[in-house]
Amino acid sequence: MAKVFCVANQKGGVGKTTTTVNLAAGLAAVGQRVLMIDLDPQGNATMGSGVDKRGLQLTVYDVLLESASVAEARVKSEKCGYDVLGANRELAGAEVELVELERREKRLRGALAVVQAEYDFVLIDCPPSLSMLTLNGLCAAHGVVVPMQCEYFALEGLSDLVNTIKQVHANLNKDLAIIGLLRVMYDPRITLQQQVSDQLKAHFGDKVFDTVIPRNVRLAEAPSYGLPGVVFDPAARGSQAFVEFAREMVQRIQRL
Numbered sequence: 001m002a003k004v005f006c007v008a009n010q011k012g013g014v015g016k017t018t019t020t021v022n023l024a025a026g027l028a029a030v031g032q033r034v035l036m037i038d039l040d041p042q043g044n045a046t047m048g049s050g051v052d053k054r055g056l057q058l059t060v061y062d063v064l065l066e067s068a069s070v071a072e073a074r075v076k077s078e079k080c081g082y083d084v085l086g087a088n089r090e091l092a093g094a095e096v097e098l099v100e101l102e103r104r105e106k107r108l109r110g111a112l113a114v115v116q117a118e119y120d121f122v123l124i125d126c127p128p129s130l131s132m133l134t135l136n137g138l139c140a141a142h143g144v145v146v147p148m149q150c151e152y153f154a155l156e157g158l159s160d161l162v163n164t165i166k167q168v169h170a171n172l173n174k175d176l177a178i179i180g181l182l183r184v185m186y187d188p189r190i191t192l193q194q195q196v197s198d199q200l201k202a203h204f205g206d207k208v209f210d211t212v213i214p215r216n217v218r219l220a221e222a223p224s225y226g227l228p229g230v231v232f233d234p235a236a237r238g239s240q241a242f243v244e245f246a247r248e249m250v251q252r253i254q255r256l
């Protein structure tokens with residue numbers, strides 16, 4: 001049965017999409033069966049997986065509104081080695097349309113139940129907000145991966161996310177078990193980043209993943225080729241870190 005992880009942080013530009021597509025590609029590279037779900041209307045994770053969001057007949061929007069199943073709406077990314085349930089701008093409308101509907105937070109969870117056995121991992125790229133879309137992700141998930149830059153304000157806003165996760169756990173999704181912090185865009189030459197990294201470890205202990213993702217230009221270049229860095233340039237330092245992170249995730253789920 002698949003383990004489902006949301007990649008979430010209500011800040012924009014912190015590395016959610018980069019983490020989602022590279023972890024997906026890393027997991028595929030170590031032999032895991034992966035479904036990547038794009039829950040951000042920007043569709044960056046879709047495009048960054050080699051799938052053109054403008055050409056999609058069906059997306060996660062149709063799944064949320066229950067006009068299509070996951071099996072109907074997913075596409076295979078041949079280059080990346082994982083399946084993609086894509087998104088485009090249409091998804092922005094779902095936010096409003098869902099408010100009127102029953103089981104509005106549990107649409108994605110229900111849809112995923114049917115395909116659980118086909119995957120080892122389902123990864124969900126969340127938008128930069130604690131919206132109805134993110135809530136659908138959290139209701140469907142076993143765990144949350146929070147990418148963080150080791151900067152002074154990194155911890156600010158984390159408490160909102162932690163509270164939301166606690167509430168979802170208490171009221172909507174008893175299965176939501178773990179939160180893991182992933183240090184991304186890390187530059188060890190910057191003393192402040194080392195200090196914040198140490199503080200994170202001291203405060204959150206083993207909730208902080210061992211793997212650290214370095215700042216690496218190849219990871220930033222890859223999306224313009226419609227690929228995760230792990231596929232675009234497997235030898236790059238950032239790509240190797242994401243494959244290492246994939247191995248760490250495989251080990252972690254054995255303890256879940």
Ligand code: ADP
Nearest residue numbers: 012013014015016017018185214215216219220
């Ligand atoms: P989010 O999805 O949280 O908005 P993105 O994953 O789109 O964030 O990342 C924001 C920007 O930072 C993008 O331009 C991306 O290419 C770049 N980026 C992300 N991670 C790294 C990294 N480890 N090294 C260098 N650039 C990165």
Ligand code: MG
Nearest residue numbers: 016017040044
């Ligand atoms: Mg993003």
